[in-house]
Amino acid sequence: MGFKAKARKHRKDGDSDKAETKKKSNAGELPCAIKGCEKFADKSLGGRSLSLDNALDMWGESNFTPSKGRVRVCKSCYRSWKKENKNDDTY
Numbered sequence: 546m547g548f549k550a551k552a553r554k555h556r557k558d559g560d561s562d563k564a565e566t567k568k569k570s571n572a573g574e575l576p577c578a579i580k581g582c583e584k585f586a587d588k589s590l591g592g593r594s595l596s597l598d599n600a601l602d603m604w605g606e607s608n609f610t611p612s613k614g615r616v617r618v619c620k621s622c623y624r625s626w627k628k629e630n631k632n633d634d635t636y
């Protein structure tokens with residue numbers, strides 16, 4: 546009967562430093578190249594790199610920061626790009 550209360554207490558104990566660890570693992574090292582986007586383009590976070598042409602079509606010349614001829618975008622930017630560019634992905 547006291548079972549539930551006990552479990553709850555246990556959970557509360559581990560919560561305090563958990564929040565910080567979670568925050569850390571969410572941050573990447575490569576910022577998304579799209580202006581106004583504050584996400585990360587790290588591969589481990591689902592980021593992709595698009596060609597300059599692709600990014601130009603989608604966001605326009607002054608709305609992203611290319612690096613070495615590629616444009617690194619975060620997962621959600623890549624997804625919105627993909628939506629607009631339904632290529633033969635099923636090839």
Ligand SMILES: [Zn+2]
Pocket residue numbers: 577578579582583584585618619620621622623
């Ligand atoms: Zn982005």
